[in-house]
Amino acid sequence: xxxxxxxxxxLQHSFHETRVVDQVSVTLRPGHLAxxxxxxxxxxxxxxxxxxxxxxxxxGNVALxxxxxxKLSRREVARKLAVVxxxxxxxxxxxxxxxxxMGRAPSLGPLGRESASDERIVDDALASLGVTELADRSFPxxxxxxxxxxxxxxxxxxxxxxMLLDEPTAHMDLxxxxxxxxxxTAWIAAAPDIRAALVVTHDLTLAARYADEVLLMxxxxxxxxxSAAEVLTRERIAEVYRVQVQIEHDDQGRPYVxxxxxxxx
Amino acid sequence: MKRPYxxxxxxxxxGVAAMVSLAIGSAExxxxxxxxxxxxxxxxxxACVGAGxxxxxxxxxxxxxxxxxDPFVLGISGGAALGGVLALALGxxxxxxxxxxxxxxxxxxxxxxxxxxxxxxxxxxxxAHSLLLTGVxxxxxxxxxxxxxxxxxxxxxxxxMFLYLIGTIRVVDPWVIAVVFAxxxxxxxxGMYYAYALNLLAQGDETAAHLGVDVVxxxxxxxxxxxxxxxxxxxxxxxxxxxxxxxxxxxxxxxxSDHRVLVPSCALVGAAFLMLADxxxxxxxxxxxIPVGALTALIxxxxxxxxxxxxxxxxxx
Numbered sequence: 001x002x003x004x005x006x007x008x009x010x011l012q013h014s015f016h017e018t019r020v021v022d023q024v025s026v027t028l029r030p031g032h033l034a035x036x037x038x039x040x041x042x043x044x045x046x047x048x049x050x051x052x053x054x055x056x057x058x059x060g061n062v063a064l065x066x067x068x069x070x071k072l073s074r075r076e077v078a079r080k081l082a083v084v085x086x087x088x089x090x091x092x093x094x095x096x097x098x099x100x101x102m103g104r105a106p107s108l109g110p111l112g113r114e115s116a117s118d119e120r121i122v123d124d125a126l127a128s129l130g131v132t133e134l135a136d137r138s139f140p141x142x143x144x145x146x147x148x149x150x151x152x153x154x155x156x157x158x159x160x161x162x163m164l165l166d167e168p169t170a171h172m173d174l175x176x177x178x179x180x181x182x183x184x185t186a187w188i189a190a191a192p193d194i195r196a197a198l199v200v201t202h203d204l205t206l207a208a209r210y211a212d213e214v215l216l217m218x219x220x221x222x223x224x225x226x227s228a229a230e231v232l233t234r235e236r237i238a239e240v241y242r243v244q245v246q247i248e249h250d251d252q253g254r255p256y257v258x259x260x261x262x263x264x265x
Numbered sequence: 266m267k268r269p270y271x272x273x274x275x276x277x278x279x280g281v282a283a284m285v286s287l288a289i290g291s292a293e294x295x296x297x298x299x300x301x302x303x304x305x306x307x308x309x310x311x312a313c314v315g316a317g318x319x320x321x322x323x324x325x326x327x328x329x330x331x332x333x334x335d336p337f338v339l340g341i342s343g344g345a346a347l348g349g350v351l352a353l354a355l356g357x358x359x360x361x362x363x364x365x366x367x368x369x370x371x372x373x374x375x376x377x378x379x380x381x382x383x384x385x386x387x388x389x390x391x392x393a394h395s396l397l398l399t400g401v402x403x404x405x406x407x408x409x410x411x412x413x414x415x416x417x418x419x420x421x422x423x424x425x426m427f428l429y430l431i432g433t434i435r436v437v438d439p440w441v442i443a444v445v446f447a448x449x450x451x452x453x454x455x456g457m458y459y460a461y462a463l464n465l466l467a468q469g470d471e472t473a474a475h476l477g478v479d480v481v482x483x484x485x486x487x488x489x490x491x492x493x494x495x496x497x498x499x500x501x502x503x504x505x506x507x508x509x510x511x512x513x514x515x516x517x518x519x520x521x522s523d524h525r526v527l528v529p530s531c532a533l534v535g536a537a538f539l540m541l542a543d544x545x546x547x548x549x550x551x552x553x554x555i556p557v558g559a560l561t562a563l564i565x566x567x568x569x570x571x572x573x574x575x576x577x578x579x580x581x582x
Contacts, residue, residue: 075477085469090468102468158476
């Protein structure tokens with residue numbers, strides 16, 4: 001097994017005496033696109049913050065490339081692991097290109113001087129996410145979906161082996177949502193023995209379509225883990241999301257979920 | 266503006282501002298003694314104060330991810346003012362002579378910063394809004410203590426305290442000028458060294474951490490450097506409002522948000538701005554001097570509101 005890998009064992013964390021992450025163990029294998037599903041408040045974002053090392057869990061440990069993540073400097077972590085946060089608000093008028101160029105930060109000196117090769121990496125990242133024409137726009141003026149694509153380009157420019165993404169397609173239209181998942185699978189497929197990604201999303205159908213592995217969270221716990229077909233059953237979705245669904249399968253046996261009726265309230 | 270032309274342009278601006286400030290004054294035929302002995306120290310000091318306030322404002326805004334953050338809002342200027350007033354009211358000198366009031370002002374700025382930390386703080390992991398709120402409350406507290414002191418102490422000292430607070434560039438001991446200049450250079454150096462880290466910090470604490478910044482350490486260093494610059498500025502000029510708010514804001518609109526350009530530009534434009542403002546303040550009603558702090562507030566307040574309105578329009582689209 002390759003070195004660049006993320007492993008978390010028996011994580012536990014509480015906010016104000018409420019368990020938000022409870023007995024969660026995760027292994028991110030090279031070549032895999034893992035998708036974390038679960039209703040609002042089920043602990044997905046907290047799990048991601050713990051995995052990225054910005055939140056120390058009350059119990060359990062996270063290892064990045066075989067080393068405890070808290071023993072690594074933020075810079076060392078940032079060279080191995082790119083994070084796309086749920087919501088990016090920048091209160092200053094940075095250009096989209098400047099935002100993407102910040103992905104080079106972990107590889108630059110303290111003054112942040114970019115070389116020609118850094119500029120090329122930034123250009124490639126902009127092109128790869130289809131945001132080249134937004135490069136000279138002020139980031140705060142972009143739409144939600146455009147911002148998310150720019151931040152994805154920043155993560156790509158970081159040139160890491162691992163990516164953690166928190167609802168990266170939440171504000172995107174259908175075309176860009178599908179494109180983002182295609183882009184992510186292609187990114188992993190280009191170096192399947194080292195690259196891997198973990199995505200939090202609410203889109204069950206896209207998750208089932210692209211995930212190598214699905215993790216379903218409910219009330220801080222990992223209630224199911226496996227292939228989309230194994231995890232996404234009618235009973236389990238009804239229990240976790242409180243919604244009646246119908247599940248169909250495509251010609252490759254991948255499930256897709258059709259909502260029928262809410263059972264909330 | 267293209268980057269190669271920026272530095273010469275701004276240096277030229279500072280030079281012109283300095284020449285104008287030296288040439289203009291209440292004396293119709295200024296002697297060499299007036300120009301070099303009275304105007305020059307004041308022009309140098311004005312430049313230092315303007316540069317210090319504008320740079321400190323830019324650093325604080327990035328650090329708190331808030332374009333409206335400012336030495337005053339955070340109570341750091343208030344702390345410096347309180348320190349200086351305490352020294353004046355109670356006659357504390359510590360045998361420092363002309364350095365005593367500046368020393369206590371700096372101590373006040375540092376204490377305000379440390380308080381900001383320990384109260385709002387969790388050792389530097391404070392969210393921005395808790396820092397801002399603590400600053401507002403600390404400001405109110407500092408003003409109350411100052412008002413209490415002005416009513417409680419001997420009347421002969423009140424005039425001195427009032428003059429200290431109203432925001433004028435005082436001609437002080439050359440040693441004080443040297444110390445202020447050194448502190449400013451140090452703060453500016455720190456700000457420029459961390460300018461790229463400030464770009465990342467302006468994206469939010471967690472994003473900065475994801476991009477490899479040791480957020481806690483950078484915050485500590487920047488807050489300390491800011492306290493130095495603000496303490497030094499307030500010590501020799503009292504409370505001069507809006508320079509730390511408006512100069513970075515205007516420059517960000519013209520030059521963009523990259524702090525590697527913004528921080529040194531703020532220092533130079535802040536210096537030129539306050540030199541000219543001070544010249545205006547001491548000549549417009551000559552021989553009476555207007556406090557330059559009142560003048561910057563008079564110009565700065567409306568300008569800021571206009572900028573804010575335009576900014577809001579742009580953001581709301």
